Amino acid sequence: MENVVLTVHLILALLLIGVVLLQRSEGGGLGIGGGGGTVSARGAATALTRLTWILASAFIVTSITLTILATRGGEGGSVVDRVATEAPAAEEAPATPGLGGNLLPPTAGDAPATPPRADEPATAPASNP
Numbered sequence: 323m324e325n326v327v328l329t330v331h332l333i334l335a336l337l338l339i340g341v342v343l344l345q346r347s348e349g350g351g352l353g354i355g356g357g358g359g360t361v362s363a364r365g366a367a368t369a370l371t372r373l374t375w376i377l378a379s380a381f382i383v384t385s386i387t388l389t390i391l392a393t394r395g396g397e398g399g400s401v402v403d404r405v406a407t408e409a410p411a412a413e414e415a416p417a418t419p420g421l422g423g424n425l426l427p428p429t430a431g432d433a434p435a436t437p438p439r440a441d442e443p444a445t446a447p448a449s450n451p
Contacts, residue, residue, distance in 0.1 A: 324391045331384040338377040345370050 345367070 324388070327384055327387050327391065331381065331388060334377055334381045334384060338374070338381055341370060341374050341377060345374070
């Protein structure tokens with residue numbers, strides 16, 4: 323139910339944005355010139371104004387409905403009260419073996435093997451007969 327109302331609410335929001343952007347800031351509506359009847363500039367402005375009021379009213383109704391649906395499932399308390407009473411248990415840090423050895427710089431025996439220099443002749447590994 324809540325997902326349906328939320329979807330309708332989002333569609334109404336997009337439609338409301340579109341209708342407001344179509345209106346002219348000085349109240350001229352779409353600015354359609356010439357001709358009389360319902361498609362005149364005045365008729366378009368009136369129709370857009372009416373549509374804006376309808377969409378805005380529906381948006382407010384869905385907002386209130388979403389608020390009611392969200393509070394119906396709640397426990398009825400403040401989030402701040404819940405955080406203050408339900409303090410999380412202190413997490414224990416995992417023990418690290420050899421902590422001092424991991425943080426010290428490497429010794430000479432820990433140095434990586436370096437490749438032979440280019441001016442030295444390469445030695446072939448001894449083969450077993």
